[in-house]
Amino acid sequence: MISFTINGESKSTNVDPETPLLWVIRDHIGLQGTKFGCGMALCGACTVHMNGDPIRSCSVPVSAVSGQKITTIEGLAKNGLTEVQKAWLEHGVPQCGYCQSGQIMSATALLAKNPNPTDDDIDTAMSGNICRCGTYPRIRAAIHTAAKNMKHP
Amino acid sequence: MLDQNISRRNFLRGAATTTAGLAIGIDLVTNKAFAAEPAAMTLPNPWLRIDSDSITFVLDKTEMGQGINTALAMIVAEELDVDLEQLTIENAIADRIYTTHSDLGAQMTGGSSSVRNAWQPLKIIAATARQMLTHAAAKEWSVDPAECRTASGMIYHDKTGKKGSYGAFADAAGKLPVPAPKFKDPATYRYVGKATKRVDGNAKVTGQAKYGIDTVIPGMLSATIVRCPVFGGSVKSLDDKQAKASPGVKHIINTGASVAVLADTYWQARQAAKLLTITWDEGDLAGLSSDKIRQAFIELAKNDGKVTREDGDVKNHEKLAAKTIDAVYETPYLAHATMEPQNCVARVTSDSCEVWAPTQTPGVCMEVARAITGLAPEKIKIHTTGIGGGFGRRLVADYVAEAVTLASEVNVPVRVLWSREEDMRHDFYRPISYNVMSGGIDQSGNPLFWKHRVVGPAILAQFLPHAIGAMMPPWMPPSISKMMGKFTGFTFHGLKVDDTSTEGAKDIPYKIPNILVDYHYADPGVPVGFWRSVGHSHQAFMVESFIDELAHLAGRDPYAYRRELLAGHPRNLGVLDRVAKEINWTSPAPKGVFRGIAQHACFGSFCAEAVEVSVSESGEIKIHRVVAAIDCGPIVNPDGVRAQLEGAIVFGLSAALKGEITIENGQVKQSNFHDYAVLRINEAPKIEVHIIESTQPVTGVGEPGLPPIAPALANAIFAATGKRLRKLPLSLVVRNP
Ligand code: FES
Ligand code: FES
Numbered sequence: 001m002i003s004f005t006i007n008g009e010s011k012s013t014n015v016d017p018e019t020p021l022l023w024v025i026r027d028h029i030g031l032q033g034t035k036f037g038c039g040m041a042l043c044g045a046c047t048v049h050m051n052g053d054p055i056r057s058c059s060v061p062v063s064a065v066s067g068q069k070i071t072t073i074e075g076l077a078k079n080g081l082t083e084v085q086k087a088w089l090e091h092g093v094p095q096c097g098y099c100q101s102g103q104i105m106s107a108t109a110l111l112a113k114n115p116n117p118t119d120d121d122i123d124t125a126m127s128g129n130i131c132r133c134g135t136y137p138r139i140r141a142a143i144h145t146a147a148k149n150m151k152h153p
Numbered sequence: 154m155l156d157q158n159i160s161r162r163n164f165l166r167g168a169a170t171t172t173a174g175l176a177i178g179i180d181l182v183t184n185k186a187f188a189a190e191p192a193a194m195t196l197p198n199p200w201l202r203i204d205s206d207s208i209t210f211v212l213d214k215t216e217m218g219q220g221i222n223t224a225l226a227m228i229v230a231e232e233l234d235v236d237l238e239q240l241t242i243e244n245a246i247a248d249r250i251y252t253t254h255s256d257l258g259a260q261m262t263g264g265s266s267s268v269r270n271a272w273q274p275l276k277i278i279a280a281t282a283r284q285m286l287t288h289a290a291a292k293e294w295s296v297d298p299a300e301c302r303t304a305s306g307m308i309y310h311d312k313t314g315k316k317g318s319y320g321a322f323a324d325a326a327g328k329l330p331v332p333a334p335k336f337k338d339p340a341t342y343r344y345v346g347k348a349t350k351r352v353d354g355n356a357k358v359t360g361q362a363k364y365g366i367d368t369v370i371p372g373m374l375s376a377t378i379v380r381c382p383v384f385g386g387s388v389k390s391l392d393d394k395q396a397k398a399s400p401g402v403k404h405i406i407n408t409g410a411s412v413a414v415l416a417d418t419y420w421q422a423r424q425a426a427k428l429l430t431i432t433w434d435e436g437d438l439a440g441l442s443s444d445k446i447r448q449a450f451i452e453l454a455k456n457d458g459k460v461t462r463e464d465g466d467v468k469n470h471e472k473l474a475a476k477t478i479d480a481v482y483e484t485p486y487l488a489h490a491t492m493e494p495q496n497c498v499a500r501v502t503s504d505s506c507e508v509w510a511p512t513q514t515p516g517v518c519m520e521v522a523r524a525i526t527g528l529a530p531e532k533i534k535i536h537t538t539g540i541g542g543g544f545g546r547r548l549v550a551d552y553v554a555e556a557v558t559l560a561s562e563v564n565v566p567v568r569v570l571w572s573r574e575e576d577m578r579h580d581f582y583r584p585i586s587y588n589v590m591s592g593g594i595d596q597s598g599n600p601l602f603w604k605h606r607v608v609g610p611a612i613l614a615q616f617l618p619h620a621i622g623a624m625m626p627p628w629m630p631p632s633i634s635k636m637m638g639k640f641t642g643f644t645f646h647g648l649k650v651d652d653t654s655t656e657g658a659k660d661i662p663y664k665i666p667n668i669l670v671d672y673h674y675a676d677p678g679v680p681v682g683f684w685r686s687v688g689h690s691h692q693a694f695m696v697e698s699f700i701d702e703l704a705h706l707a708g709r710d711p712y713a714y715r716r717e718l719l720a721g722h723p724r725n726l727g728v729l730d731r732v733a734k735e736i737n738w739t740s741p742a743p744k745g746v747f748r749g750i751a752q753h754a755c756f757g758s759f760c761a762e763a764v765e766v767s768v769s770e771s772g773e774i775k776i777h778r779v780v781a782a783i784d785c786g787p788i789v790n791p792d793g794v795r796a797q798l799e800g801a802i803v804f805g806l807s808a809a810l811k812g813e814i815t816i817e818n819g820q821v822k823q824s825n826f827h828d829y830a831v832l833r834i835n836e837a838p839k840i841e842v843h844i845i846e847s848t849q850p851v852t853g854v855g856e857p858g859l860p861p862i863a864p865a866l867a868n869a870i871f872a873a874t875g876k877r878l879r880k881l882p883l884s885l886v887v888r889n890p
Contacts, residue, residue, distance in 0.1 A: 016400065016420075023420040032367040033360020035541070037492055038573040042826040045492060073360030085358040092350055092792050095800055096218030097357030098364060098492040098541025123835035130826060132492045132542045133218045134803025136837035138796075 004065045006031070007075025017063035021055075022046045024062045025072060033073035033101045037130070044129030047102035048072045054109040056128075073101035076108060084108050087146035095133035103129045107143050115147060200245075201229065201278050203286070205320040208233070208306065209241045213251035214271065215262040215513045216244075216353070217543035218800070219855045220793035223351045225271050227344040227789055232279035232337060235306040235319070237344060242352060247515035247535035260516030263548055263683060265756035265853025268789055272851045280334035288332070289325035290317055348792035365511030365538040366570065368498040373566035374403055376559050377422040380411040380579055383435040383819035384678055388412060392430040399425035404563050413559055419570055438678045438819040443485075446677045446816065450587035450608040458606055458671035462659035465667035470602040474593025478706050480699060482590060484691040484881045486814035487583035487684055488821075488829060493541020494576040497556035500566040501526055506533045508557060511540040513547040521550045525557045544804070545683035549581050549616070577829055578821040581682025582814055584610045584654070586691045590699050598707030600718065602667040605658050605695065610676040612653045612683060653683075657692030657755060657860065662725055663700060663718035679816060685804055686856035689755040693860030694809075694867070694881060697751035701868045702877060711868060712738050712750050724784050724849070725752055728761035731782035731843050736763040746777060749869025751861040757852035758785035759845075762802070762861040764838075766869040772885030774810065774870060776838040779862065784845035785852045791844055794854050798842040801858030806838075807831040809863035811882050 003012040006029060013028055025034050025048065034057060037045030041059040048057045049071040076082050081089070084107050094100045103126070110117055110125035117125070122143050131139070202209040210229050216222040222242055230237045245251055251260040283303055290308040291298035294315045301310050309316045339345070356362040381387060391412055393405045401421030406413045412429055416422035471477070498509040499522075506526045512518050518535045526533070540547065552569055560567040571579075586609040595601045659670045684690060704714035712733050719725045729752045733739070742748050745767050752761035765778040781798050788794055811830040815822045823829040867878050876885060 016424075019420050023418065027418050027420070030369075031360075032363070035364075035492075036366060036494070036570075038825055040573070040825050040827070043492070043573075077359065081355075081358065088358045089350065089354045092354065092796060094218075094351065094354060094357035095220070095796060096492065096540060096542045097353065097362050098218075100357050101360045104358060127833045127835045130492065130831055130833060132490060132544070132804065132807075132831065134800035134832075134837070135796075136803060136832070136834040137799055137840050139834060140837075 002062055002066045004068050004070055006070045007072060013062060015062060018061050020058050021048070021060045021062050021065055021070070022057040025057060025070075031072050031074050035098055035101055037099070037102075042130075043099070044102040044106060045099050047105040047129065049105060049109060052109065052112060054106050073105060076104070082108065083149045084111065084142070084146045087142040087149065090145060091138045091142040093135050093138040093142050095135055099129060099131045099133070100135075103131065103135075103139055107139070107146070111143070111147055111150060115150060117143060117147060200275065201233070201282055203282065203319055203323040203326075205323060207241050208235055208239055208319060209243050211243050211245045213245040213260065214267040215515075215537055215540060215543065215547075217262070217513065217540035217547070219267075219797060220351055220790065221262070221267045222353060223349060224268055224789040224793055225275060226352055227349055228272060228275045229279045231342055231344045232276050233283050234303040234337075237349070237352060239306045244537045245515070246537075247519040247533075249530075252516060259514065261514035261548060262543070263513055263545060265758065265855045265857060267853065269757065269851055269853050272789070276336060277334050280336050281331060282326075284332050284335060285326040285329050286319050286322050288329055289322040293322070293325065345789050346787070346791070349790050350792070363539050364493050364541050365496045365498075365509065366493055366541070368509040368538060368568065370498055370500060370509075370566040370568075373498060373500075373568050374415040374417065374563065375419040375422045376413050376415045376556070376567050376569045377419070377426040377572075378411050378413045378555060378569060378575070379426050379429055379431060380575065381433045381435065382578065383433065384438050384441075384680065385436040386410075386433045386439070386819075387436065389432045389434040395428040396425040399428055401425070405429075406559060406562055408558065413555075415559065415563060415567060419568075423572070435819060441677060441679075441819040442817050443815040446585065447483075447587065449677070450673075450675060453673045453675055454587060454589045454606055454608050456673075458608070458673040460669065460671045461655045462661075462668055462670040464665070465602075467602045467604050467667045467669040470667045471591075471593060471604075473595075474601045475596045476706050477591060477593040478702055479589075479591045480702065480877075480879055482588040482695040482698065482879045484586045484694060485812070486585045486679060486681075486816070487808055487812045488577050488580045488814050488823070489542075489544045489546035489684060490577065490826075490829060490831060491542035491544060491546050494571040494573055495546070495552040496568065496570040497553045498566060498568045499553070499556035499560035501557060501560040502564070504528065504532055506557065507536070508534070508553060509536045509538050510550070510553050510556075511538050511547060512550060512553065513540075513543045513545070514550060517548070517550045518553045521554045522557050525554060526561055544685045545687070546580065548683050551579075551581075573826070574824040577824050579680075580814075581615075581680045583684035583690065584612060584681040585679075586654075588695045590695060592699060592703050592706075594703060594707050598709055600663065600665040600703050603661070603663075603665045603669070605670045605699075606673070607655050607658055607670070607692070608673040608675055609654055610679070610681045611674055612681050612687070614674070614676065615681055616683070653688040655692065656688035657753065658688075658696055660754075661696050662722050662754065663715070664720060665718070677816075685801065686755060686859040689753060689856070689860040690805070690808070691881070693751070693753040693755075694863040697753060697861060697864030698867050698877070698879065701749075701751075701864070701871065705871070715750070715752065724759040725754055725761075727845050728752055728759045728782040728784050731845060732761045732763040732780050735782070735841065735843055736765065736778070736780045738763065747869050747873035749865045749867065749872055751865040751868060753857075753860040755857050755860060757850070758783060758854060758857035760784075760798075760857045760861055762858075762865045764862070764865045764869045766866065766873055768870065768873045768885065774883070774885065776806070776836070776866065778839045778841070779865075780841045780843070781858060781861075782843040782845060783854065783858065784847050784849070785854045785857065786847050786849045787851055788844060789851075794844055795842040797854045798858040799840045801856065802840055802862050803832050803837055805859040805862035806836075806866070809866050809881060809883055810836075813882055
């Protein structure tokens, strides 16, 4: 039995411990905002937080998160939207939206550590997240806006 | 123009849900574009449903990121006079009704056609509905309808102070005769032409948006399909003992072409699939390689092809040129790599079939389901789900066929979900293209002749046999459709010409007295399909690079040279001039930065792009800035247009700098994003989009932003280095094969 916390709730599972966290989140816990894109930690669609750090849930066996705190896109906003999500809307970032849960999770983790990211910081933190619809320029702008608004909400 | 004779009818199906209220359709009888399909013309095509507590806009186009849900809803909200938020947007199920809404002959979304096709009918539908509601209210209040006004889904009669919601009058309106529509004065538009936020933004930033992959049907099994890595191969022998014993596995099905493992969950199915021992009959393509394909193309290119454009007399002017230039341009096969891998859920019983598919072609899905189950169309329901990127990949319903086939076998709902590797290796690729070009200029530097030979496969020859059923009248049995499909494919083979192979090449707009474009049909057998902007996506690279070569051969500025040769093409010129102005073409670029420019028209829209790059000593290309201008007629949502241009540019840059599918031993060599790289945020340039004000007919915007980017970039690299890169992906570094 593997137990961990997800979005503040404790969960236990007895699936094969090698099962990637992604599939436990999606298929067993039923939270579908976290997406499958590559299965090889190459695209970032499956990004969630483990104790606040972004991880690629497709490539982390569920056994590795035993006792840890996981946050998914569904767990970000406690009251309304976060500044990151609001900035995403303000800049009209999503197109198909499939990559955006992962993008937002990566951006949220970046801003938690670095409230004033430069373009280079954004490149470093976000280059693991692919967007085939090409929303990168807006993602960059939205991260700057979110950074600003988090300081002066 | 469309017939404006609107008639109110009930839905053909689901009549029970629409007996009350107002369901409005539009009779498209006189629209010549649909003349090929008489059966569909007489049907109503309902997009709008108004009842006491909701206003539903039925979206028959597939929303796959391009923002069509928002743009079309804006048109409806505008003429119906409701707030965008008051509309409930529902995806249409597959129905022949919606074929009348498409110029592609089947219910599908592609060819940058949605706004172009829907603009007028949706305006008519919404405006008519508003009038009928107003009339119903006026009648009840015994007032003159002309004295009533509407706003945000309410009807007001200011003199008497009476007011009521649309919902309150929907039933009464449904019983009224249908008036000719009165449109809003565009000067009073609230939405159309104004930057408007996407209707699905909130769902997409909170993880609530649902995609194909999120479909869950109680009791469904998850299937992993192992396909022969060699195109066209089949199963020779199978040992599935170990896989069968793997946890969660319920069925193993050998379809002949592939082996499917069905388990309780995706991960179980995937694990079990690794335990299969399959020997393959690799079939005819076992020895195929990119190198062999190229050699065959080179041989073919030595002979004349089928002429697709001939102006003047190239042969006799070749020798008269003051200077000539010869070049070979090449582009590789490309995968779509949609962010959401292909997937589909199907449930089949003896007398019903239900499919949930992230598809651009519900019409083709219907035909696929019909052919596999043998059921009548009334027994089949195709739901279009949310879609994680289409780009043309989901115009093919191969993954739908898989789900329906497996679900028919096991009698429980089945989900098919592809891995990224399967998605990369079993795509319908952008066709490879090999091009021999030559051109000459006269004494004064003007082009004298232009010769362009295209060698490559044809999409329609492969696609039509697959799609034809959806374009046939509904009474046609699947077997006949299938036969027709084969026949149509054969016809295309026979003609050996296909617009998608030389589009963009044969319609070159430059003033050149002698032009010859010809084409060799050559299909090595690798599946090919529609890839965002189709033939234009590669042919613009050839044409816009080569015209640049001629400009340099003539010692002229590439922008000025194009300008002169585009006299008489005001819209091409309009976008070209605009980007030149915005990038400050006539002033020097910052030190170490170089510029390239290109323009291209497709799908009725005109687009130009200019690029600023720098190149490091080691040959690393850095793109600083892209400036784009688009002329696509009147704009519904300027922010949507900008997003589409940005997206097309990033997608096009992935192809220009990175994308390449290569074949070895009949198989695709690449498998995931490590060896089929796409642009990432650190490589994405600043993008500025300028929209040309236009009163021309409305055209589309999903694709036209893509073609100019590769040549604009190649031209900038030439400006920076003096090296003319004639092969995609562009690279200044010699790569080991
Ligand atoms: S699905 Fe996990 S990184 Fe791509
Ligand atoms: S929004 Fe479609 S992949 Fe990013």
